[in-house]
Amino acid sequence: MATTERKPLLLDFEKPLAELANRIEQIRQLAEENGVDVSSQIRQLEARAMQLREEIFTSLSPSQRLQVARHPRRPSTLDYIQAITDEWMELHGDRCGSDDPALIGGVARLGGQPVVMLGHQKGRDTKDNIARNFGMATPGGYRKAMRLMKHANKFGMPILTFIDTPGALPTVVAERQGAGEAIAYNLREMFSLDVPIICTVIGEGGSGGALGIGVGDRLLMFEHSVYTVITPEACAAILWKDASKAPQAAAVLKMTSQDLKNLGIIDQILPEPVGGAHSDPIKTAQTLKSALLDNLDELGRLTAAERRQLRYDKFRKIGVFTEVSH
Numbered sequence: 001m002a003t004t005e006r007k008p009l010l011l012d013f014e015k016p017l018a019e020l021a022n023r024i025e026q027i028r029q030l031a032e033e034n035g036v037d038v039s040s041q042i043r044q045l046e047a048r049a050m051q052l053r054e055e056i057f058t059s060l061s062p063s064q065r066l067q068v069a070r071h072p073r074r075p076s077t078l079d080y081i082q083a084i085t086d087e088w089m090e091l092h093g094d095r096c097g098s099d100d101p102a103l104i105g106g107v108a109r110l111g112g113q114p115v116v117m118l119g120h121q122k123g124r125d126t127k128d129n130i131a132r133n134f135g136m137a138t139p140g141g142y143r144k145a146m147r148l149m150k151h152a153n154k155f156g157m158p159i160l161t162f163i164d165t166p167g168a169l170p171t172v173v174a175e176r177q178g179a180g181e182a183i184a185y186n187l188r189e190m191f192s193l194d195v196p197i198i199c200t201v202i203g204e205g206g207s208g209g210a211l212g213i214g215v216g217d218r219l220l221m222f223e224h225s226v227y228t229v230i231t232p233e234a235c236a237a238i239l240w241k242d243a244s245k246a247p248q249a250a251a252v253l254k255m256t257s258q259d260l261k262n263l264g265i266i267d268q269i270l271p272e273p274v275g276g277a278h279s280d281p282i283k284t285a286q287t288l289k290s291a292l293l294d295n296l297d298e299l300g301r302l303t304a305a306e307r308r309q310l311r312y313d314k315f316r317k318i319g320v321f322t323e324v325s326h
Helices: 012-034 039-057 062-069 077-084 126-131 139-154 172-176 179-192 207-211 232-239 243-252 257-262 281-299 304-317
Strands: 087-091 103-110 113-120 159-165 197-206 218-222 226-228 268-270
Touching: 012 039, 012 062, 062 197, 062 226, 062 232, 062 243, 077 103, 077 113, 077 159, 077 281, 103 139, 103 281, 113 139, 139 159, 139 179, 159 207, 172 179, 179 207, 179 304, 197 207, 197 281, 218 257, 218 281, 226 257, 232 243, 257 268, 268 281
Parallel strands: 113 159, 159 197, 197 218, 197 226, 218 268
Antiparallel strands: 087 103, 103 113
16 A cells, blocks of 8 residues: 655745755766765765754744644644653543643553553644634633643542643633633642652643643653743733734743743753654654653652642742842
8 A cells, every 4th residue: 555655744944854865866867867886975964954953953042932832733732632642541621521632642551551641632724623612622622631630639649730721711701601610720730649740841831821730749841842921922912012022022021941941930941853853753652761760769759738839839949039229
């Protein structure tokens, strides 16, 4: 049976890589047609291509990192769950008549240990994205998440959350259904849970929609993910009345993993393969699994009271600043 490879989805700053790859392929075809050995030249060009890729991805601007975080083929919550767990059973419903497909969760076994996993779920194409509200959860989604977290707390299972959303669903209906209350309730309740909680930003962490499942003992973040109080586009529209200034807004929002590590907001940066998580999803999933198991091992040595205090202290430190008088 014939198989066809999916064409790569190139970001603007990746075009020089595509041009070099096309050039290598053209040289290879011409050499085969004319029976000429150009293997050494091709090796040099391939080495240059690898070097160029590293140069590009180690010097991305904040707005370019946002493009990588939003890449349509970046691994999603379900991709990671299926790659790293031994068993997985998705659970549905908030017991109030809603089952939001933009925020999924269930019970799993990770490294032989029962856990509850939940996270935002974006779609793979336009139709799937519409069905999942582009990963923007409704109030019912956050109530479903809290139901699963209380289930985890009751049975002593650690909670692992995966953040990947531009924000909570910003509709009139969502506001009428209590979007703000649902997120605020989750924030309060997550501080009181006894079990270990590890939150990981796997793509785009936006505003209260991210915070609704983002209170934990440890906050991990993939290298090219972003975590911000507002999208750069919305920030630019508010501050400059011009959405085209989004790249400028992205720079001042301090939304990259390294910025947030320096500010003490996140605890650990998870490295991505050169080219982003979507360039090697299996390797990325292995990195995530290793980090989760290591952190679970450390948190498992603490008592419930120690973890709650650690969680409280962690968030009390966020936003602390020193005012210097002149």
